[in-house]
Amino acid sequence: MNPILTVEGITAGYGRVTVLHDISLEAGRFGNVGLFGPNGHGKTTLLRAISGLLQAKSGRIQFDGQDISGLSARAIVGTGLIHVPQGNRLFPDLSIADCMALGAYSPRARPHEAENREKVVKLFPKLAERWRQRVRTLSGGERQMVSIGTALMSHPRLLILDEPTLGLAPKIKDELCASVMDISRGGVPLIVVEQDIEFLLELTQQLYLVNHGAVATEIKPGESLDHGEIMSMYFGH
Amino acid sequence: MSALAEILFGGLFQGSLYAMMAVGLALVWTTIGVFNFSHGVFMMLGAYIAWQLVELGLPAAVAFPIAVVVMAGVGWILQASVVRPLIGRPNIVLVVVITTLAAGSLIENGALTIWGPRSKQIPALIDGNTTIGGVGVSLHQIAIIVITPLILAALWMFLNRTRxxxxxxxxxxxxxxxxxxxxxxxxxxxxxxxxAASLAGLAGIFMGGYRFMSPVMGSDPLLKALIVVVFGGISSISGPIFAAYLIGFFEAACSYYFGLYWTPALLFGVLILTLMVRPEGIFASRSRGLA
Structure with missing residues (x-):
């Protein structure tokens, strides 16, 4: 299978600070991709560069054969590459219904609005109960569901999740992990940044360890490592 | 009876104008997070464009809508030229205060050069006068009192009922x-x-129909709109609308009981008190957002 996303030699940062140093990776050749590594080493920055929130200084990003480097975030949403940012800040004073309508804002997603809404409600029945409630009044887990639901409304061809389980209670986290697995089984390829390695090992087929703004190690299928080895990579001993 | 009618009528009328102005300021603040100090100039320009079109022989019913649409274009251009290039810079709030103030000053003096300092007046929405509750009022003012809530309601519908x-x-x-x-x-x-610019322009047209216009006609309403948004809280558009009418009534009551001379001082007293007691505004929740 050809990779759906290729990142070639991306260098990016904020102002004079360079966060990503010539980073390259590909996704979709073996299934879902997981990114892990210590905080502050460029995982989120990489995702921001991919989705067009941040313009890379150099390098090339290809999505499904199309060069998307330099495109605006809106144009990239239009290609079906959807990014769920970290921290479920979202739109605090909008209702769940409003968020779902916004998710279907792009012309590409609009024709599928009703069908995708059904999918979201089926995946997250809890949201249906609070459909008219403001996002700020929801729990952390519910807000994460709204984030992911909004992304599903955008009719993704590739879904990028940035630490979907960050800060969630264990029980809610398990529920959310199960939902993410469901999305993957539904045929949407995923790129997931996550600190929970167990979850990543279960969900993804290919892993990248991102360290100091570059790929330190790539783990392909068949090279699966045990927990201890990953932990030692993580902490560098 | 006539005192109450006078305060009520004056409050509704002034409140309408303030609401039209304040809503635009709030809209720009909530979406972009900047304060537009050329907002008063939008008001003046709307009135002058309408005056020019009427002068060219267009009937008011045609000239006024054209002026409002032209103002939308002016607002867009001003945003693209002195606000958009600065977005993402540090201290954007302060920088935009300066750039919009500068742009406003240029436009104001441009208007002075083009149209001259002589006071002008544009046709009233409706000619004639009537008496309500023992108070003589012009039909123009009544039209403003009726039209403004309709426009604000339409804006609310637009924000809350359309994608x-x-x-x-x-x-x-x-x-x-x-x-x-x-x-x-x-x-x-x-x-x-x-x-925001369209609404301000419309407010200018309203004002130009009962008061003489001058290139600086927007500065006092801008000041009042500032008081309104500080008082009502700028984080929503409904807050400033309610606040505009409250301030309108307050102003009408003050000028009735204490005279015009004391009214500005009392208004600023209210402003200072609000800033001390509830700096986010009396109708504001503590977050930014339109509703």
Whole structure:
């Protein structure tokens, strides 16, 4: 299978600070991709560069054969590459219904609005109960569901999740992990940044360890490592 | 009886004008997070464009809508020229205060050069006078009192019942997330300015129909609109609307009981008190957002 996303030699940062140093990776050749590594080493920055929130200084990003480097975030949403940012800040004073309508804002997603809404409600029945409630009044887990639901409304061809389980209670986290697995089984390829390695090992087929703004190690299928080895990579001993 | 009628009528009338102005300021603040100090100039320019069109022989019913549409364009251009290039810079609030103040000053002096200092007046919406509750009022003022809530209600419907309005409210709350659902954030910023400028222009047309116009006619209403948004809280558009009418009534009552001379001082007293007691404004929740 050809990779759906290729990142070639991306260098990016904020102002004079360079966060990503010539980073390259590909996704979709073996299934879902997981990114892990210590905080502050460029995982989120990489995702921001991919989705067009941040313009890379150099390098090339290809999505499904199309060069998307330099495109605006809106144009990239239009290609079906959807990014769920970290921290479920979202739109605090909008209702769940409003968020779902916004998710279907792009012309590409609009024709599928009703069908995708059904999918979201089926995946997250809890949201249906609070459909008219403001996002700020929801729990952390519910807000994460709204984030992911909004992304599903955008009719993704590739879904990028940035630490979907960050800060969630264990029980809610398990529920959310199960939902993410469901999305993957539904045929949407995923790129997931996550600190929970167990979850990543279960969900993804290919892993990248991102360290100091570059790929330190790539783990392909068949090279699966045990927990201890990953932990030692993580902490560098 | 006539005292009450006078205060009520004056409050409704002034409140309408303040509401039209304040809503535009609030719209720009909530979506872009900047304060537009050329807002008063929008008001003046709307009135002068309407005057010019009427002077060219167009009937008021045609000239006024054209002037309002032209003002939308002016708002858009001003946003694109002195606000958009600065977005993302540090201290944007302060920088935009300066750039919009400068642009406003240029436009104001441009108007002075083009149209001259002589006072002008544009036709009233409706000619004639009537008496209500023992108070003589012009039909023009009554028209403003009736039309303003309709326009504000239409704006509210637009923001709350259409997908484009939803997009504007979303941009107000989270810019990154707006990008990530595919909103054209730049265009929405332009739209916010365009709507604000149109409303200000319309307020100018309203004012030019009962008071003499001059190139500086927008500065006092801008000041009042500032008081309104500080008093009502700028984080929503309903807050400033209620606050505009409250301030209108307060002003009408003050000028009735204490005279015009004391009214500005009392207004600023209210402003200072609000800033001391509830700096986010009396109707504000503590977050930014349109509703």
């Amino acid at each position: 484009l309005g939803l997009a504007l409210r979303a941009v107000a709350q989270n810019e990154d997330a707006s990008h990530l659902v595919g909103l054209n954030v730049t265009a929405l910023y332009g739209l916010a300015f365009a709507i």
